[in-house]
Amino acid sequence: MSRRDRNKGAKSARPGPAAPPPASPIALYEAGLQHLGSGRLLDAQMCCEQALAVDPAHADGLALMGIIALQSGQHDHAVAWFSRAIRQNPKIDYLTSLGFTLKQMGRLDDALAVFDKAIQLKPDDAELWKHMGAVLLAANRHGQALLSYQQALTLNPGHREAAFQSGLLLQQQERHEEAVQAFTVCLTQQPSDLPSLQMRARSFRHLKRYDEYLADCQRAQTLALADPLVCNNLGDALVCLRRNDEAVAWFDRALAVRPGLVDVLHNKGFALLQVLRFEEAAAVYREILALEPGNAKAAWQLAHIELQCGDYAAGWARREARWAMPDFSPDYPRCSEPKWLGQEDIAGKTLLIEEDEGYGDNIQFARYLPMVAARGAKVILVVREPLRRLMAGIEGVSQCLAFTPDLQRPAFDMHCPIMSLPLAFGTTLASIPPASYLPPPPADRVAFWEQRLGPHHRLRVGLVWSGNPHQANDGNRSMPLATLLPLLEVEADFISLQKELRTADQALLAREGRIRDVTAELTDFADTAALMSCLDVVVTVCTSAAHLAASLGRPTWIMLPYLADWRWLRDRDDSPWYPSARLFRQDAGRRFEPVVARVRAELAAKAAGFKGTTA
Incomplete structure (x- = not known):
């Protein structure tokens, strides 16, 4: 054999270069993470499969397969992968991923069990409590959800998502002071957080903290200049502050961006009514009815404008739209018998x-x-x-x-x-039918009240200064007792007919010795009628007492807000419904003090001319 052949054989007998060692599961897992971060799901899956081929119990690889399955919409597979990972190592991240997946699948009880286990392992983890709150919220267990979010905030007072969700749940429970605090947490973290700003504004409105409501709405408007709903909210805040003409401009701005927004039109109509622009308001409600012919609320408002303007033919008919309003007269019976509206002959019926x-x-x-x-x-x-x-x-x-x-x-x-x-x-x-339709009050009760009131040497004046606090317009029609006190300077005997007393008024009435409070002895309207028949004049705001006194023919002086109820019509100081009534209206300043001053002057003149009666 030649040297060349021997050398050739020696070369061929040498081993070739060594094959690269198989990649470690950790390296494959990390490569998979990189692929996943770049959106290459198949490459990420291949890396995981290779990692698991080397080490079938590699927990991170199992969990990453779960994430890949979840992002691919394969929720059942994701649950299986996460569960396998947890069996190898019950890490909080794996439990969180499994709980999140189960929540997405609607398996809420299973998700709750998973997060409960995670919280047992790490009870001081605010994120876990936030996740638990989200599942409870999805399960409509709002009270428990709120507790979970609040626990997250206890652990991490600056947790924005937990604070926001807490705020929403507190609003549902009408706990608006606490809701304001929750949304303030969000806004402290991010002052330009528009949803939190809008939600806090809503709570300010419920709390009647209207200046702060307006401030938040103005901030929101700087963040969303062309948003019609933001403009609408700003207009509403101005309405709450009785800056109605300014409010109309903001409602118009919202409608310029998106014409035909019915809620905004409703608000515009309401604002126009507050400044007695009746014809313009009527046009707005007609616009709503053109867009939505079945809009009962718009028909109801338009009916009241028609009635207030004296168009009774249109107003009475349109007012029947109230029966299409969901919360109207819930106690009225739903009858199978026909409704009578005047067309049918009812003789013998x-x-x-x-x-x-x-x-x-x-x-x-x-x-x-x-x-x-x-x-x-x-x-x-x-x-x-x-x-x-x-x-x-x-x-x-x-x-x-x-x-x-x-x-x-x-x-x-x-x-x-x-x-x-x-x-x-x-x-x-x-x-209009005459007002003398009520029967005379019970004679025995009239005698009782005459004796109870004592000698009739001075003018007897009945007083009512506030109505039902739950009535929609009560903030405009009622006044505190303190506003009425100037009347007491008149030489007269004053008798309270005020059945429902507000807290501040209770204390003042107890201190004020010039008003006799006998309302605890009044049993019903018939008894009140008997007492009223013993009085010389009843001074009242727009409440049932006004109707009762005037129906009895007693001199009845009714103090009305600037926008009075439809039944008092427009610009009148008398009423076709009640000949014995006099109307004392607020001016555009919307304050009752000037009204009380006018009533006081009239009352002083009446008292000066009173001669007294003898038994």
Whole structure:
């Protein structure tokens, strides 16, 4: 063999270069993470599969396969991978991923169990409590969700997501002071957080902290200049501050961006009404009805404008839209018998007349009951117990029942809500029925009150200064007792007819010796009527007391807000409904102090001319 052949054989016998060692599971896992971060799911999956081929128990690789499956929409596979990873090592990250996946699948009980286990392992982890809150929220367990979010905030007071969700849940519970604090946490972290700013503004509104409500709305508007809803909220804040003309401009700005927004149109109509721009407001509500012919709220508002402007023919008919309003008169019976609105002959029929809306409304429109009976109908009347004794004696009422939720009504042929009677009789300003329809108050109670009040040497003045605090317009129609105190300078005897006392008024009335408070002895409206019959004048805001006193023919001085209720019409100091009533209206300043001053002057003149009576 030649040297060349020997050398060639030696070369061929040498081993070749060594094959690279197999990649470690850690390296493959890290490569998979890089691929995943770049959106290359298949490459990431291949790396994980190689890692698991080397080490089937590699927990991070199993968990990464779960993440890949989750991002691919394969939730069942993701659950399986995360579960395998947890069996190898119950890391918090794995449990969090499994709980999140189960939540996405709607398996909320399973998700709760997973997060509960994670919290047991690491109870001081704010993120876990936040995740637990999210699952509880999805399960509609709002109270427990709030507790979880609050625990997250205890552990991490600056946790924005937990603070925001806490704020929303606190708002649902009407805990607006706490909600403000929660949203403030978010805004401290990020002052330009628009959702938190808007939510905090909403809570300020509920708390009637209107200056702060406006400030947040103005900040929100700088962050979303062209957002019509932000402009709408800013307008609403101005309405709350009674800056209605400015508010209209913001509503117009919102509508310029997105015409036809019905909620904004409603707000614009309301603002126009507050400044007595009735024709413009009516045009807005007609625009809403053109967009949504079945919009009962718009029809209701337009009806009141028509009635306030004296267009009774249109207003009574349009006011029937109230029955399409979801929360209107929930206690009115849903009858299979037909509703009577004046078209049918009711001679020989039994007509059920049900109370409708407030006490004052029922007193005012009880004047139609004798007219129903005069058409030959038997009248069955249903009212709340405080009205029953007063109204049972009205001419033509065959039977008067006290409303209860389970009331079994006698058989009847037709029914009519009492507030629909003006429509049934085609009432116009010229055909309003007379006010002398209530029976005389019980003689024994009149005698009782005469004795109770004592010698009648000075003018007797009944006082009512506030109404039901839950009534929508109560903030405008009522006043604190302190505002009424200048009346007490008049030489007269003052008697409180104020049944519901607010906390501040209770203390003042107890200290104020010039007002006799006998309301604890008043049993119902019939008893109040007996007391009123012993008085020389009743001074009241727009409440049921005004209707009762005026229906009895007592001199009744009614103090009205700038935008008065529709029944008092426009720009009048008298009422076609009540000849004995005088109306004292606020001016554009919307303060009751000038109204009280005018009443005081008139009352002083009346007291000066009072001669007294003898028993």
